Amino acid sequence: MDKLLEKVYGMSAEEMAAAKEHLMVGGGSPFTTALQTGDGIRVTDINGKTYIDCTSQSWALYLGHANKEIREIVYEHMQNQSHIHQGFDTKIRYALAKKLTEIAPPHINRVSFTASSGLGIEAAIKLSLKNVEGSRKVIVLDDAYHGNSLTTAAASWTSTQASGKFTGVMNFRNGLNDLFIRVPNPYTYQWKKTNNPEDCVDYCLAAMENAIQREVVGQVAAILLEPIQASGGQIILPKRYLEGVRALADKYGCLLIFDEIQTYCRIGEWFAYNYFGVEPDIICTGKAIGAGFPMAAVLLRDGLKGFEMNAEELHTFANNTVSQVCALKQIEIIERDNLLENTRNVGKILGDGVKSMMNAYPEIGDVRQAGLHIGVEMVADPVTKEAHPAAAKIKSTAVENGLILGTGGFRKHILKIKPPLITTPADAAEILERWEATLKASLR
Ligand SMILES: Cc1ncc(COP(=O)(O)O)c(C=O)c1O
Structure with missing residues (x-):
């Protein structure tokens, strides 16, 4: 490995904290820890914990992290x-x-x-x-x-x-x-x-x-x-x-x-x-x-x-x-790799999967899915459709469960599931499992 990379990758917590003082960041949702490596739909942080990335990093990585061909x-x-x-x-x-x-x-x-x-x-x-x-x-x-x-x-x-x-x-x-x-x-x-x-x-x-x-x-x-x-x-x-x-x-x-x-x-x-x-x-x-x-x-x-x-x-x-x-x-x-077809199929699996939880979790007010462009509107009451206050908790519990969900804009109660287009049906099953576990832990 290049000596420079070795040095940067090897920065200690103290060195990071000191270097952070020199940085200005003007937006974004702060994440709990720094990310170190990525592979496909997964990212790993500096402590070795791996997450499924349903944000695709501001929805910008269709082929996932560190794609080999790219x-x-x-x-x-x-x-x-x-x-x-x-x-x-x-x-x-x-x-x-x-x-x-x-x-x-x-x-x-x-x-x-x-x-x-x-x-x-x-x-x-x-x-x-x-x-x-x-x-x-x-x-x-x-x-x-x-x-x-x-x-x-x-x-x-x-x-x-x-x-x-x-x-x-x-x-x-x-x-x-x-x-x-x-x-x-x-x-x-x-x-x-x-x-x-x-x-x-x-x-x-x-x-x-x-x-x-x-x-x-x-x-x-x-x-x-x-x-x-x-x-x-x-x-x-x-x-x-x-x-x-x-x-x-x-x-x-x-x-x-x-x-x-x-x-x-x-x-x-x-x-x-x-x-x-x-x-x-x-x-x-x-x-x-x-x-x-x-x-x-x-x-x-x-x-x-x-x-x-x-x-x-x-x-x-x-x-x-x-x-x-x-x-x-x-x-x-x-x-x-027929990734558009995959996007349609896997998007439907995810969208249908979340919809199938609506009976158990009436807090899921609406699921809006087009391919892997998926938003879940969490509501306090399915009739009044007011924003659910627990959405932030759902997002942080998801992180504990190894799932990074997106939010955006000022409607923080709309959770986004927008992983890379290479997400497989097996990955989708894993996302749904972690999603349901997250809802259970945050809402029940
Ligand atoms: C629909 C849409 N248009 C434009 C932009 C602006 O993109 P950028 O931040 O890369 O300039 C964004 C960014 O989130 C977006 O979602």
């Missing part, structure tokens, strides 16, 4: 190339652009690469402002999360009072821009005005149309949404709603942007188009796309104006060849 291709590729600036062409960039557009919806055939998911969202917004003449506003939804940069935070629930004490981004409220106008989202499970969730869809579509017609000066550039609102609470937007939004975008001449930073592959399909049958004008994907290496891709519909070579979209690391090689290799592995 390691090997990084090593091989880096003997030839590492970082190449976007002004220089490379074969890997061509190959990835071609492959991504092959798996993308039919009318989406151009890609712009960038360095991170948040930058991808900003690139999509730029493209919509460029294409819709005179436009200055973008419609976003309640409970949306599109990132934590000043612009993407402004598009997100983090810039609203709903964020409460959770987030510090409100400390920068004066710097948050006024590009966005927010409209209600179809959170049908919590719809209380009538008994019919379809009314919720109608209400939200009407509110969006009203915003476009009456609340915006001039032309709207785009409607930006996550087909499944992840951070906001694993809210799967109904197909009819997405169809309605598509129709509104067409009627009023604005673009529809899908933030697929979490849905890409994780829903058991390449893109949300394959799941919902609705084709957007722009897709942003990021997070797991680089198999653990940072990158994002913005995909654009035919006939729209793209970026031009005049610094409309320019970032030092927008063309990192290592991330791009990993993205391409990951697609090859997903195809070769």
